[in-house]
Amino acid sequence: MILSMSEMYTKHAIRYAEAVKENIYNALFERPSTLSLLDNVKGKDVIDMGCGSGVYAEWLIKQSVNRLTCVDVSEQMISLIKKNLGTKVNAYKQDISFGLPYENNNSADVIVSPLVLHYIENLKPVFESVYRVLKPGGYMVFSMHHPFTDFKYSQSSHYFERESIEEEWDTIGFPVSVRFYRRSLTEISEAITSSGLMISKISEGTLDEKAKQINQKIYSYLKNNPNFIFIRCEKSTR
Ligand SMILES: C[S@@+](CC[C@H](N)C(=O)[O-])C[C@H]1O[C@@H](n2cnc3c(N)ncnc32)[C@H](O)[C@@H]1O
Secondary structure (H helix, E strand, C coil), rough: CCCHHHHCCCCCHHHHHHHHHHHHHHHHHHHHHEEEEEEEECEEEEEEECCCCCCHHHHHHHHHCCCCEEEEEEEHHHHHHHHHHHHHHHEEEHHCCCCCCCCCCCEEEEEEEEECCHHHHCCHHHHHHHHHHHHEEEEEEEEEEEEEHHHCCCCHHHHHHEEEEEEEEECCCCCCEEEEEEEEHHHHHHHHHHHCCCEEEEECCCCCCCCHHCCHHCCCCCCHHCCCCEEEEEEECC
């Protein structure tokens, strides 16, 4: 069955929400690695950009954040969040290719954006908006496909040229076709720093050892290959 990327997060939103709760890639690798780049978020005003079904939102609420805003281009994902978390979050549909036009200047302490930016063609408007919306001293933490991993699927073999890639993933129990952008580390870094943000941490993640008992093949792959990249960037206090 071949479906478009948007169907993974629209038509199959409920299946996706279930799959990412406890799987290796998300629950034992991506989430712990992204969360390790956050400071204590208690009392903070947080935006979850590309929030999906709300696994991060649930965690953030448990940490007693002050205000939580969740945006996603998928209406189905926003409906799931509203159904599950109600008035604890301000959730609305937004294509972040256009940034965060409904958010005020200097209004967020923290912005998270896990596994979303590889779906965005031009990252510059995203980081410009993040810079505008963050309070001075605020920061953003995000994860995305590692540029070296995606280069394996390149048709062009031109590492420095951005490229649209299509792959089939088994995330929800059957193959679904997804389309995303592959780009160089230089392009990611320049989109961040040209907005005024400063990169303070880059990591390639740490796999939870529990993965070994669940699937030796995936465990071994993630232990020995780059897969996602995790970046923290800051808006200076001045
Ligand atoms: C891999 S899921 C990650 C969801 C969530 N951040 C998580 O880690 O569980 C990617 C999400 O990005 C959203 N997305 C893709 N393109 C987007 C865009 N242009 N604007 C906003 N959200 C987008 C999808 O709808 C989907 O919910």
